[in-house]
Amino acid sequence: METAIIIEMPFEAYDGLLELSKAAVPLYIVLLRGVIVRGGSEHAIQISCDVDVAQQLLTLASQTYPAAVPFIEKAIGSARAT
Numbered sequence: 001m002e003t004a005i006i007i008e009m010p011f012e013a014y015d016g017l018l019e020l021s022k023a024a025v026p027l028y029i030v031l032l033r034g035v036i037v038r039g040g041s042e043h044a045i046q047i048s049c050d051v052d053v054a055q056q057l058l059t060l061a062s063q064t065y066p067a068a069v070p071f072i073e074k075a076i077g078s079a080r081a082t
Contacts (some may be wrong), residue, residue: 005054005079007047008037009071014045017057020064027053027060051079 014034021028030053034045042046049057054076061068 002027003051003079004048005075007049007054007057007072007075008044009047009056009068010042010044013045013065013068013071015063017061017068021060024060027056030057054079 014031018028018031021031029047031047034047037044037046047057054072058069058076059073061072
């Protein structure tokens with residue numbers, strides 16, 4: 001069974017990755033399911049997926065929108081640490 005993780009990233013990173021992932025339809029759909037979280041003056045998007053999908057998102061981000069990479073890496077690292 002795959003470990004479910006939450007990737008949290010600011011709107012700017014999310015929007016950039018979403019825009020450039022339209023050709024990768026399964027990953028685009030995962031991104032579209034992101035949920036807005038509100039926290040103080042900062043808002044973010046949380047994307048729920050398993051580690052395998054997060055790895056795919058990491059590869060996509062590395063190739064298309066590197067600003068999203070640290071947020072995905074952080075979520076994968078947290079999942080591996082548990």
